[in-house]
Amino acid sequence: xxxxxxxxxxxxxxxxxxxxxxxxxxxxxxxxxxxxxxxxxxxxxxxxxxxxxxxxxxxxxxxxxxxxxxxxxxxxxxxxxxxxxxxxxxxxxxxxxxxxxxxxxxxxxxxxxxxxxxxxxxxxxxxxxxxxxxxxxxxxxxxxxxxxxxxxxxxxxxxxxxxxxxxxxxxxxxxxxxxxxxxxxxxxxxxxxxxxxxxxxxxxxxxxxxxxxxxxxxxxxxxxxxxxxxxxxxxxxxxxxxxxxxxxxxxxxxxxxxxxxxxxxxxxxxxxxxxxxxxxxxx
Numbered sequence: 046x047x048x049x050x051x052x053x054x055x056x057x058x059x060x061x062x063x064x065x066x067x068x069x070x071x072x073x074x075x076x077x078x079x080x081x082x083x084x085x086x087x088x089x090x091x092x093x094x095x096x097x098x099x100x101x102x103x104x105x106x107x108x109x110x111x112x113x114x115x116x117x118x119x120x121x122x123x124x125x126x127x128x129x130x131x132x133x134x135x136x137x138x139x140x141x142x143x144x145x146x147x148x149x150x151x152x153x154x155x156x157x158x159x160x161x162x163x164x165x166x167x168x169x170x171x172x173x174x175x176x177x178x179x180x181x182x183x184x185x186x187x188x189x190x191x192x193x194x195x196x197x198x199x200x201x202x203x204x205x206x207x208x209x210x211x212x213x214x215x216x217x218x219x220x221x222x223x224x225x226x227x228x229x230x231x232x233x234x235x236x237x238x239x240x241x242x243x244x245x246x247x248x249x250x251x252x253x254x255x256x257x258x259x260x261x262x263x264x265x266x267x268x269x270x271x272x273x274x275x276x277x278x279x280x281x282x283x284x285x286x287x288x289x290x291x292x293x294x295x296x297x298x299x300x301x302x303x304x305x306x307x308x309x310x311x312x313x314x315x316x317x318x319x320x321x322x323x324x325x326x327x328x
Contacts, residue, residue: 060259062245066233071289077258079289081265081282088268089260093252095127096260100252103226108181111193117145120226121178124248129269130173131155138175139165139213144206146176148222150273169214173272176222177203183225199223204232204239220272220283229267233287 063069076082102119125132131149138144147169149155154171161167179199183189188198195202200223207221211234219234227249236242246263265271271282280288 060247060250060255061262062247064245065242066231066236066244067286068289071286072262075289076265076286081285082261085261085264085268085270088270089257089264092127092264093257093260096124096248096252099123099127100249103181108226110180110183110191113178113180113194116181116226117178120181121146121176121224125176128264128267132176133158133162136162136168137165138169138206138209140209142206142209144175144203144210144221145178147172147210148174148176148269148272150269165213166215169210169218172210172214172218173269174218174220174222175203175206175210176224177206179223179225181226185223185225185228185230199225200230200232200240200243203230207232207234207239222267229263231266233283 061072063072068075099120103116106115106119108116108119122132125146125148129150131152131154133147133149133155135143135145136147147158149158149171150173154173158168158171177199179185180194183199185199188196190196203221203223207218210218210221221232221234223230223232227247228245229248230243230245232239232243244266246267248263251259251263265282266286271286274281
């Protein structure tokens with residue numbers, strides 16, 4: 046990992062793609078100034094070292110089409126553990142479909158879910174998200190007739206799983222992750238157009254040549270800590286990211302309103318008065 050970028054306002058952030066899920070202004074300018082940006086620092090060194098080891102193993106294994114299970118063993122599960130998740134593999138989600146993983150923000154929640162695995166409402170009532178994994182480098186937006194494991198469009202498939210588990214959990218599970226090992230993509234149930242609205246990090250590139258601040262933009266959106274509800278408010282860090290964008294937009298609207306009414310209109314009114322005085326000789 047390259048330099049730490051200790052002055053957030055001057056930090057150049059890269060290797061992520063935000064397709065309308067959060068506010069770009071919030072990500073670039075407000076999040077780096079928030080307390081959580083520095084609070085996660087102790088977790089980043091261990092995460093960086095673990096990710097380097099996992100991605101070196103993936104490179105050594107020369108993973109390719111059809112090798113989903115190998116990718117999951119070498120990269121996906123180690124990364125999920127580094128991020129702090131407990132997980133269940135291929136749980137039922139309704140209508141006979143099975144996402145690759147149900148993710149849990151605590152071991153206690155996972156154990157409760159396992160005790161009630163036949164009851165989807167109770168099981169997913171403990172979950173934080175679902176995750177779908179594809180083979181290394183698999184295109185995430187297209188069907189692939191050459192994929193002998195699953196030819197479906199991975200994004201459409203993942204958002205259908207999210208729809209299933211959202212209803213199975215009575216609205217508790219609102220997030221889904223899709224990854225091909227290299228790219229990690231986050232979806233939100235309440236997005237207006239779920240398949241086209243997401244937040245994505247090129248984790249391979251972050252591991253190879255990203256900065257510590259690039260790693261933060263993975264950790265703060267994909268770690269267990271991002272999905273874990275605050276004991277008092279019940280809100281998660283992801284909720285904060287969503288609300289942060291809304292608060293930023295409201296702040297801009299208020300500033301524009303103040304500017305228009307306090308300065309622009311005042312200037313126009315004064316100009317009108319001055320014009321009458323100069324051209325009509327009226328006061």
